[in-house]
Amino acid sequence: MDKYIKIPMVPGPVSVHPDVLSIMSKDYGAGQLDDSFLLLYRDTENLLQKINEFSGDFIIMTGEGMIALWGALKSTIKPKDKVYSIVTGVFGDGIGDMAAASGAEVKKYSIPFNKTISHIDFEKIEKEIKIFNPKLITLVHCETPSGTLNPITEIGEIKKRLNIPLLYVDAVASMGGVPVKGDQCHIDLLLGGTQKCFSCPPSLAMIGVSARAWDIVLEVNYDGYDALKPFKNIYQVGRPPYTPYWHGIAALNCGLNILFDEGLDYVFKRHKYVAEKCIHLGKKLGLDLFTASDTVNSPTVTAFNIPSSFSWQQWDHILRSKGLSVAGSFGPMAGKVFRLGHMGTQADNDLIEQAFGVISSALSVEF
Numbered sequence: 001m002d003k004y005i006k007i008p009m010v011p012g013p014v015s016v017h018p019d020v021l022s023i024m025s026k027d028y029g030a031g032q033l034d035d036s037f038l039l040l041y042r043d044t045e046n047l048l049q050k051i052n053e054f055s056g057d058f059i060i061m062t063g064e065g066m067i068a069l070w071g072a073l074k075s076t077i078k079p080k081d082k083v084y085s086i087v088t089g090v091f092g093d094g095i096g097d098m099a100a101a102s103g104a105e106v107k108k109y110s111i112p113f114n115k116t117i118s119h120i121d122f123e124k125i126e127k128e129i130k131i132f133n134p135k136l137i138t139l140v141h142c143e144t145p146s147g148t149l150n151p152i153t154e155i156g157e158i159k160k161r162l163n164i165p166l167l168y169v170d171a172v173a174s175m176g177g178v179p180v181k182g183d184q185c186h187i188d189l190l191l192g193g194t195q196k197c198f199s200c201p202p203s204l205a206m207i208g209v210s211a212r213a214w215d216i217v218l219e220v221n222y223d224g225y226d227a228l229k230p231f232k233n234i235y236q237v238g239r240p241p242y243t244p245y246w247h248g249i250a251a252l253n254c255g256l257n258i259l260f261d262e263g264l265d266y267v268f269k270r271h272k273y274v275a276e277k278c279i280h281l282g283k284k285l286g287l288d289l290f291t292a293s294d295t296v297n298s299p300t301v302t303a304f305n306i307p308s309s310f311s312w313q314q315w316d317h318i319l320r321s322k323g324l325s326v327a328g329s330f331g332p333m334a335g336k337v338f339r340l341g342h343m344g345t346q347a348d349n350d351l352i353e354q355a356f357g358v359i360s361s362a363l364s365v366e367f
Contacts, residue, residue, distance in 0.1 A: 006323035007354050011144050011301040011341025012173065013195035013202045020200050023254045024247045031244035038235060044249055047256040048206055051264065052175060054182030054190055056210040059231035060252070062245045065172040065193030068205035070098060071226035072168060072189040073136075075217045079103030082134040084164075086125065088150055089113045089143030090331040091170060096138065107132050113146045113332060116296045117155075126158045135216075136166040142174040145329045147289075147303030147339060149178065149296045156185035166213055172196060175206075176259060177271040177300040177343045188213040194248065197271075197300060198255035199344035203248040255344075271299040274342045274352050278302045281356040285363055290337045300343035303329065306336060307363060315362075324358040 008015045031037040041060065048058040061067050077083060077099065085096030087110040100106045109125055111117065117125070129137065137159055142149050152169060159167045168189040171180050175190075176197030182190050190208030194200035209217070209228060217228050230241030259267050279289065279297065282304050290303040306315050312328050312335045319326055329337040342352060 005320070005325040007351065007358060008325055009340045009342070009346060009351070009355050010325050010327045011196075011339050011343065012193075014199055014341060014344045014346050016201060017199040017255060017258060017345050019258060020251045020254050023250050024201075026250070028246035028250065031246045031249075032239040032242075035238070037244065037246055037249075038238070040246075040249055040253060041240070041244070042235065044253040044256065047253065047260070048192070048208070051256060051259065052171075052180045052182045052190060052208060053184065054187065054208045056182070056188075056208050056213070058206055058208050059228060060249060061205045061207070061226070061231075062203065062242075062248065063205055063226075064195070064202045065191065065205045067226050068172075068191040068193070068207045069095060069170060071228055072191060072207055073099055073102050074224060074226065075222045075228040076166060076168075076189065076213060076220055077102055077104045077136060078220055080105055081136070082107070082132060083136045083138060084109070084129055084132055084134040085138045086117065086150075086155065087111070088116060088146070088148060089140060090145040090333075091143055092138070092140040093331070095140065095168075095170065099136070099138065104136075107134070112292070113143070114148070114290055114292045114295060116148045116150050118294070122154050122158065125155070126162070129158060129162055129164065134164060136168055137164055138168045138170075140170040141180065142171070142178070142298045142300055144173040144298075144301050144339070144341075145303075145331065145333055145337075147291055147298050147301045149174065149298040151296070152180070152185040152187070156187065160186045165216060173300055173343065174298070176256075177268070177347065178298075179268055182208055194252050194255070197344045198252060199258070200251045200255045201248070203245055204252055268299075271343065271347045274347045274349060275299040275302060277349065278340055278342055278352055281352070285356065285360055287359075290333065300347070301339055301341050303333070303337050303339045306338050311335070312338065318362045319358060322358045322361060324355055326355075
């Protein structure tokens with residue numbers, strides 16, 4: 001079996017864009033000592049604000065997306081603070097557990113992992129939030145283990161109506177592939193990662209921080225390595241709080257500019273088109289979607305049930321032996337679901353056709 005996969009379709013880390021690889025091959029200086037680093041950092045922050053329609057600050061931390069998830073929680077909640085966690089999948093459930101581990105009193109609103117929140121849920125959620133009166137609401141935009149996409153606008157409106165201090169949104173697997181309207185949705189903590197739609201290595205995490213969130217960050221005063229507070233005044237101080245990953249910032253800047261050069265409207269349409277084609281081709285071959293019929297499927301990842309005649313190990317082995325890499329899933333979907341990641345460089349018409357050519361061969365069904 002080849003060490004390197006010819007048809008990469010895992011839902012992150014995705015295939016890195018060749019221009020990003022090129023920019024990472026250069027030598028850079030010391031980010032804490034070289035003034036030009038902060039110019040690049042500021043430009044990258046501005047691009048993140050623009051792509052997410054978010055007027056708050058963006059901080060960029062060295063580490064995989066989980067550092068953003070943990071850092072945003074620990075920087076804004078104290079023991080016994082109330083957190084309302086909307087759970088539609090593995091990551092939503094995990095964020096609630098992370099908040100509890102940080103000392104918060106957590107109330108979860110959970111639905112089956114093959115569904116997305118609906119108007120019926122909105123009514124229940126608003127009633128529960130009004131009674132519970134949390135400091136923080138958490139929501140995952142794209143649940144990658146399930147292949148679902150949750151609406152943010154309605155939750156943001158509930159947050160605003162009830163005057164809840166903070167809305168925390170995990171957009172790691174949607175940012176850059178799906179419109180994320182940070183200000184319009186009243187988001188206070190907007191979390192992203194580089195390894196999905198930005199087609200970069202898994203080296204950085206980004207957090208959009210609203211003015212209200214900064215007030216709470218300063219009041220909580222958390223100072224760990226994953227803390228947001230040390231990034232508050234980096235332009236005034238003249239350097240980031242610890243040695244930054246200059247190569248990673250340059251890569252992210254390049255990845256963002258690639259999307260803007262392509263045109264964001266076209267980028268979002270490309271992701272939507274490839275996702276719809278993925279579902280169409282899968283159904284044509286007799287594959288069943290994991291998601292329920294009334295669910296919003298994500299434009300960045302699709303989850304199918306593993307064909308009944310295969311175990312996950314058998315299915316994964318035969319696809320890899322033919323040059324295609326897909327992903328299994330986690331939690332209750334483990335061993336039952338396989339996923340194709342069509343995000344960033346992998347939201348590509350030719351690539352999805354190649355992938356289903358392999359799947360067709362594996363199923364011995366004419367493509």
